[in-house]
Amino acid sequence: MSQDSFLQKKNQILSQIETTLGNVPDISPKGSIDELCVPIMNLINSHNDMVTTSSCSGRVSVFLEGVKVKDEGSSSKIGGKGDGGHWLFVEHDKTKIQDWHKDKFQYGQVPTTSDLSTRYILFKFEPLILHVKCRNYETASALYTTAMGCGFRESGIGINNIVAIRISIKLDIPIGYYNQENDTPIAFVTEEYLQMITQLSLDRFEENERRLNMLYEAISKMQVQAPKDSEQQETKxxxxxxxxxxxxxxxxxxxxxxxxxxxxxxxxxx
Incomplete structure (x- = not known):
């Protein structure tokens, strides 16, 4: 008898999650599952027809753009990670971001010339995102509707009934640039401005967590319409x-x- 292909995939994913929770790094940049995501992941994964494939509870990051022009006639993506682009700071824990900017920058002016050779420093707040693989479209549709009802207005259903749960409370702000001559990050905003956008991020962390709790409660009560026919539940x-x-x-x-x-x-x- 043919095994359930969805269940096979789910068991494989759950095994990887269990390994990561056991302090073995995963392939994400952080290398581990965000603690804030664990309860809702457990809830989703307890459902027969759903499994989480990736998650991020939200984070603040400060990113230095990579080289956008390598030589004449070639360029890399603006804001891209390649060609030297990297994080100067990244943190998922809201209690650890208050003084992130201390001793990180020299303070100066906006560069007098700005072109593709300028490598900007971007301050980002990126909210919760969950990817959930569903057995069938009915389950994906129910999860999508539930997420939208909790304010996750950037959500959508992709291929293979994978639901991306997202919310549009992000920040993406240029705060400086990289001085190549002396290998120094320069902030062209004041320290007070950095404190202000840090507070904006803390406010978003709070809203992010509130919406996450709403989503948890809504999923726990979610009703899935039965498939219109049994074909989606059949073995080959x-x-x-x-x-x-x-x-x-x-x-x-x-x-x-x-x-x-x-x-x-x-x-x-x-």
């Missing part, structure tokens, strides 16, 4: 057998129609 062998029987039934129906027409024509000639 079951589907093949059903198709065979449907084909035989159609042939028999067609043969019966032909016999009925012949009988009618015979009565007419008589």
């Amino acid at each position: 062998e079951q589907r093949r057998e059903r198709k065979r029987k449907e084909g035989l039934a159609k042939q028999q129906q067609k043969q019966a129609q032909i016999e009925q027409i012949e009988a009618t024509e015979q009565k007419t000639t008589e």
